[in-house]
Amino acid sequence: MTGVERMALSTQPGNWVANVLRFVRPRDVAAEDYCNLCSAPLAANHPHLVEPAKHRLLCVCRGCATLLGNRDDNRYRAVPEYARRLEDFRMTDAEWDVFAIPIGLAFFVRSTPDRRIVAFYPGPAGSTESLLDLRAWAQLVAGNPILAALEPDIEALLVNRVKGAREYYLAPIDRCYALVGLIRTKWHGLSGGEEAWKAIDEFFAGLHELRDNAGACRHG
Amino acid sequence: MSTGNGEDPQQALHRLQELIRVLDAHPDPAAKETTRELLALVLDLHGIGLAKLMGIVTAAEDGTSILARLVEDKQVEAMLLLHGLHPDDLETRVRRAVERLRPHLGVHGLRLDVVEIASGTVRLRVHGRSAAMIKAPLLWMLPGEIEDAVVEAAPDIEKILIDGLDLEEAAAAVRAAE
Numbered sequence: 001m002t003g004v005e006r007m008a009l010s011t012q013p014g015n016w017v018a019n020v021l022r023f024v025r026p027r028d029v030a031a032e033d034y035c036n037l038c039s040a041p042l043a044a045n046h047p048h049l050v051e052p053a054k055h056r057l058l059c060v061c062r063g064c065a066t067l068l069g070n071r072d073d074n075r076y077r078a079v080p081e082y083a084r085r086l087e088d089f090r091m092t093d094a095e096w097d098v099f100a101i102p103i104g105l106a107f108f109v110r111s112t113p114d115r116r117i118v119a120f121y122p123g124p125a126g127s128t129e130s131l132l133d134l135r136a137w138a139q140l141v142a143g144n145p146i147l148a149a150l151e152p153d154i155e156a157l158l159v160n161r162v163k164g165a166r167e168y169y170l171a172p173i174d175r176c177y178a179l180v181g182l183i184r185t186k187w188h189g190l191s192g193g194e195e196a197w198k199a200i201d202e203f204f205a206g207l208h209e210l211r212d213n214a215g216a217c218r219h220g
Numbered sequence: 221m222s223t224g225n226g227e228d229p230q231q232a233l234h235r236l237q238e239l240i241r242v243l244d245a246h247p248d249p250a251a252k253e254t255t256r257e258l259l260a261l262v263l264d265l266h267g268i269g270l271a272k273l274m275g276i277v278t279a280a281e282d283g284t285s286i287l288a289r290l291v292e293d294k295q296v297e298a299m300l301l302l303h304g305l306h307p308d309d310l311e312t313r314v315r316r317a318v319e320r321l322r323p324h325l326g327v328h329g330l331r332l333d334v335v336e337i338a339s340g341t342v343r344l345r346v347h348g349r350s351a352a353m354i355k356a357p358l359l360w361m362l363p364g365e366i367e368d369a370v371v372e373a374a375p376d377i378e379k380i381l382i383d384g385l386d387l388e389e390a391a392a393a394v395r396a397a398e
Contacts, residue, residue, distance in 0.1 A: 012368045013233035017301050017376035018340065023240045024260045034339045038309035040376055041340060063305040066271040067278055 035061040037068070048174040049076040052112045052153040057174060074112075079154045080172045083207045089168035090143050096161060098136040104161035105183075105200075106130070107176040108137070110152040122180040124187040146170070160204055163197075169207060179203055229295050267303040274305050301375055310374050311337045317373035318344065321366060332366065340378035342370060346385050 021041050033042040036058040037049075047065040049058045053075070060068075069078025099106070099119065106121040117137050120127040141147040147157060150170070158171035158179075182203055186196040246252040277286050287307045291297045300306045306313070318332055325332050330348035337343075344366065363382050370380055 012372060013230060013237070013375065015371050015375050015377050015380075016233045016237055018378050019237050019240060020263075020302065021376075023244055024256060024263060035304070038304070038311075039337065039340055040304040040310065041378075061304040062267060062271050063274070063303065066275045066305075067307070070275075 033059070035059065035064055037061075037064045040064075047081070048079040048172075050079060050153050050173060051076055055113070057177060077154045079174045080151070083158070083169045083171040083175055085208065086144070086146060086168040086170060088144075089146075091140060091159075091166075091168070095136065095140060096159075098133050099130065100133075101130050104163075104165070105159065105179070107156035107158045107171065107179075108132075108150075109156045109173065109176075110150050112152045120176070120180070122183040124184060126184050127177075127180040158207075162200070165204075167204065171207065175207065229298055233298070263303070267305075270299070270303050270305055274300070274307075278307075298375075304376070310340075310376060313373040314342050314370055314377070317370045321369050324365075325362075335383065340376070341381065342374070342377050342379070343381045343383065344370070345383040 018041070025041070025043050033044075033046075034040065035042055035046075037060050040061040040063070042059060042061055046059055047062060047069075049060050049065060049069055050056070051058060057079075058076070065078050068076045101119065101121045103121050103123065106119055108117055108119045110116075111118045117132055117134070119130040119132045121130060122128075150157060154173050156171050156173055156176045158169040158176055160167040160169075179200070182199050183192075183196060186199045187193065188196065192200075243252055243255055246255075277283050277290070280286060291300065291307065297306065308316075314337055315334055318334055321332055325346070325348075328348075330346055333345050333347065335343040335345050346362070346366075363385055366382055367380055371377065
């Protein structure tokens with residue numbers, strides 16, 4: 001027997017929270033959209049927590065994000081909601097070339113468990129970690145002091161130098177993973193294909209705006 | 221409140237679900253969508269404020285004792301449950317409800333266990349004497365009692381399944397015994 005049928009007959013209010021949420025957020029409650037910590041159904045634009053020690057990104061409800069995201073023990077860290085374009089960022093082509101990253105897209109994260117800066121670039125197989133020239137990074141920080149304030153584990157320097165672009169962002173880490181997911185699913189052949197590039201353009205256009213439904217969840 | 225009649229929480233929750241059923245079946249999709257969005261927006265406004273409020277309370281020196289007092293109040297607890305802000309997660313609340321049922325079931329020689337809690341579905345199992353040995357009225361009452369107790373503590377579950385209480389099998393066994 002299933003409870004749902006019985007609950008309809010009960011004189012008790014039953015699973016009223018689930019019933020309200022199912023009506024209010026019908027598109028959001030899909031098979032896997034549950035809070036990774038408390039199993040509450042999730043909205044599409046749910047927040048994320050990083051568990052640095054386990055290199056994990058968790059989809060969570062607002063309650064868990066608020067209650068667990070900013071504790072002193074730093075077991076979980078709340079991912080910021082917004083990306084910030086760094087208008088005054090300075091990086092020459094020569095400085096970029098030193099990093100030897102094969103594509104004009106990359107993100108740099110200060111990793112607490114690894115105790116260093118880690119660089120990733122997206123590709124059709126997911127994200128690839130790049131061995132970083134630490135002197136080159138130090139030089140970049142010297143020229144752009146804002147990088148010293150990069151929040152470890154939850155925020156990245158996102159670099160977009162494809163097709164002549166020279167854009168730099170302080171981006172929430174979940175958005176960086178979203179970009180990786182996007183490229184993994186849309187990239188075809190050697191050059192990526194029109195669809196992939198269109199998706200990448202849209203991603204960066206959307207990065208200026210508020211966290212939207214599309215960007216927040218596609219980090220798989 | 222003017223016409224809301226939220227005085228009696230039980231009654232309010234029944235009415236709430238009744239109205240949602242009416243809206244869900246509303247023939248005008250635009251009206252339904254507008255109402256849905258209105259409700260979602262009001263819930264979000266309250267939810268964000270409440271989440272911040274709970275953050276402040278949690279961070280306070282005697283936060284734990286304030287939280288305990290808050291959830292003691294049924295109406296405050298209902299509100300926290302609705303917004304996913306209850307300090308105890310779904311699994312903790314389900315397990316506590318099951319714990320509280322144990323003595324009552326034990327009297328009848330039965331044991332209740334949590335098999336699995338995943339993605340909003342709770343699966344429980346009743347062990348002990350075979351269903352045929354349990355007196356029919358109890359057997360008929362039991363699933364409802366278990367469900368009411370568990371769902372009252374966790375109205376945010378989607379589904380509850382109780383294994384080991386197959387009514388048809390029990391009825392067949394009773395007939396065979398006669």
